[in-house]
Amino acid sequence: DALCRRTCLEGLTDCAGACVDLTADPLHCGQCDRACDPGRPCEGGACGCSAEPSQDIGSEVPQRVSGTTLGADDSRSLSCAGSGAADQTFLFTAPRTGTYLFDTFEASHDTALGALRADTCVELACNDDAGSVQSQIAVDLAEGEPILVVVSGAEGDFTLRVGEPGPVQCTPTALEPVVPQTVVGSTVGLEDSVLATCDYTSSLDATYTFTAPETGLYVFSARAAVSELLVEVLDGGTCTGDSLQCQFGFGESVAVAELEAGKTVLVAVASPVTAMREFTLDVFEAPACPGVDLGSTVPQTVTGNNEELPNVLAPCFSAPSGGEATFGFTAPHDGVYMFDATGSSFPALLEVRRDGCAGEVVTCLDGTSQPARAAVPLASGDTAVILLDSYGEAGDYALEITELACPIIDLGATAPQTVTGTTADFSDILAPGCGYFGGPEATYLFTAPAYALYTFDTEGSTFDTLLDVRDGSCAGPSLKCNDNADPTGVLTHSRLSVLLNAGQSVVVSVDSYEASGEYTLSVTQEEAPPCPLFDLGDSVPQTVTGNNEGYADILTPACGAGAGGEATYAFTAPAEGYYDIDTAGSTVETVLSVRDGGCGGDEIACESAGRSSSAIVRLDAGQTVLISVEASGEGGDYTLNVSEF
Incomplete structure (x- = not known):
């Protein structure tokens, strides 16, 4: 049998049955199956670079070039663009040495932009998203140096802009001093x-100046068909003024500023994700807030409709949101008040703020994921502002205000005593000082029969407890709070001690992060320990050492507290000046607190910085302070140093 075999002519090589020139074939360059990138020739067995096909755009700067990738091939390979993306190539020659900017910010689709050396196609720069779906690159070029600028990405029409960097110009548009507009x-x-304070990247912005025609609260509300949007108001009408407010939102953003008549501000509108082809900015004066004063009547129910109400505030950090109804309520006496918007025809956003519309946010409930119902402790005369909003839905709302029973049980003035029960029958209406809303709590009123140290303990409970003691009522401040009596968390019952005056009433709550179950609450009384334990006199500098194990736990430093007790010292300043009080040299993690006068005085300094906590305080000559040293974990040896600063 004869065997037939293909024989290629001299200079050609058999590659899978085809005779090819390995020195010139771009699909088999130098060896079989080694292909050059699309558009690159094979020269002498090595992939070269081709400026074709390309459009020569010369050396003009600045310039704008229109183009399209519709129906184009993937002729160039860019590191920041996926394979198979259509592209168009431009040949640009630098008119002088410098940095040149190329961008596609005016394109309506996702683009990628690259720069290649014109002689070797080596990539000089590549960008997919310059803080948006459009692209921008900066390239340093020598005079007369040519490069290939490649526009790739999704198919569509685009404009390629060529420019040189220069100083950023602040040229705001002046708005008429009228509202609304x-x-x-x-x-x-x-x-x-x-440089917006609520922006996370470099964003193109439109700027405007506005002068308030009269004193009032002004709202600057921007809307656009983009996923992220921000509005910032700056003082003085310049791009470098102090920020009065910067708000970030999704499709809508609202900034609010209190302005005096004749006050000029600069308003910037930007999107961190894209150049906005169009946005709308509404400027108007905010309505009175709260819009309705509900007085102190309990119970009461108020109804209405949120259509046509302005969108000024953003409850629960919502954006966009619908117009909000705002109400003011004043507590007739100490108590826990329930604000309930679950009767509304839409999932309500319910937010409660303390001391006015610009006050502290106490709580916020999102009706799309949980009942829009909030229990808020208020002292007599406290004013709360209730915001009732939505995620854009409009319809009828209903706000019901009732008072909840708190405390539930009165323990009287007996100590020692032990009570048992279950939290499963109660509601979650208080947030403990060392926790947050979650599990239901049992609340007790206890009145101290004498000046003494009282210890409250939940040992014997069937779940991980939180124990909180509030002064006076459920609306009072937390005097002390404890999660676990054992700092290591092995034992999950709670224990705390508080020093109470005769006749002083406190509310004790047995709580948890999320659990409920059977609990045991014990109250014991012991003689009040001396406070301070030691007197340092007025000598400086001086150093004392000790061990805080076994000391009573009677104080609650604002910067943290451990489960153990504290060592307490009186110190009297020998002269007016600054004093450095520290725990350098301690072997335990310390909490250092300084109080004016004595154990019951106001705290003037608190530091928790490991084994070397330090506080610098200014004291008058003869002023006495109480210094307490406590371990943030287990007790142990400490060092206390006092010196003039």
């Missing part, structure tokens, strides 16, 4: 002229 704007082709 609506402005339609765009950030396409603009610069990042404001």
